Amino acid sequence: MDAARQRPGSDLVPTPIGARLREWRTARHLSQLQLALAAETSARHLSCIETGKSRPGRELLARLADALEMPLRERNALLLDAGFAPQFPESALGAPVLARIDQAIDAILAQQSPYPAFLINRRWDVLRANDAAARVNRLMLGGRDSAHANIMRQFFDPADLRAAVANWEEVAGELIRHLHEQVAAVPGDRVARELLEEMLAYPGVPARWRTRDLSSPPSPLLTTTLRRDGVELRFFSTITTFAMPRDITLDELHIECCFPMDDATAAHCRALVDGSAGARFSR
Missing domain, CATH: 1.10.260.40 (lambda repressor-like DNA-binding domains)
Known part of the structure; x- marks a missing residue:
């Protein structure tokens, strides 16, 4: 190998x-x-x-x-x-062996337009995003791109997308719950533990989030509400994973597709495509 x-x-x-x-x-x-x-x-x-x-x-x-x-x-x-050779490869997304997978990922991201979609690894790093994701992020960040290529950091950094999340405590609380579950589910995962500690160190994070909450069940569907300068966008998400992966890279990837929760959000996303919405934030 x-x-x-x-x-x-x-x-x-x-x-x-x-x-x-x-x-x-x-x-x-x-x-x-x-x-x-x-x-x-x-x-x-x-x-x-x-x-x-x-x-x-x-x-x-x-x-x-x-x-x-x-x-x-x-x-x-x-x-x-145990002293044995490893069994599963970890191939780069650009490797020929994953060429068809690469094409499928790009097709899913493109098909999701005019709504945002992201390719994310288990560290919550955004590896790819469609044009709609960039348009929405720039709208909510006043025309600039995010300083982070990591979903967690975008939602916890007060100078980043966090400032535009109207229901931040609800959304961030759910993200912290996922991080706690990841740390609990994979013992010895140092990177996940460090990421959790980093998020908990951001200002304004409730002290109760340091402890994993096992008492309250997660909400059946989380809506993320973004708001800036009178514009409000509301999304829910679906997650796509690869069935029966035999490669570490594929085992750790998922595609998050955002869908409009109301007609106003859908209309605004369509308007962003032709530049009729948020034109004042154009680069």
Whole structure:
């Protein structure tokens, strides 16, 4: 396998195999017996693996990863911890092997116009966006582009898109909930934990957000309301992911498509295309 395309678990801290399994089992709230049954092994064997007295084979590791619902990056890290070669490649989006996927992504983004759409990785970085996204962002930022290529930073930085989000506490609270869930779901994910701490350090962030809220269920549908100079745009979003990915890159991507929540938002987005709306913010 091409080493330049294989970057398994690069942001995960190397961990003894037993400790990593125990960390994941604890995060999934499973007993040794429950995990052993799901992975078709004995609780005694699993206990020996967790304490370092036994070394699991590749097949057992695959069954354990399935039972723990581990993402592909973490499965590679698990294999490396056990002394095996990683299984899943991490290909660049521009690589020939992903050419058809690349075309499909561009088609989805383009088709979503005149409404915003974004290609986002698991770090919440915006890798691509359609022209509609740029138009809406510039309208809400007074003609300038965002200083950040990361959705979280755009919504938490008071000098960025946050200033235009009329229901900021509702939207930001939902984003923080997602970050907390990501940290809880993937033990050892240092980058996600650092991103969460960075967002919590922004001014005006409620202290209660430092703790993961398990008491209140998420709202069935979140509307983001953007407002500037008398213009109000209201969107809801859909998320598209790739079915049964076998490449880390695809496993960690999703496409967010925004749709107008009312006729006024739809009309304004259409008007932005021909420049009849927000002309005073033209570059």
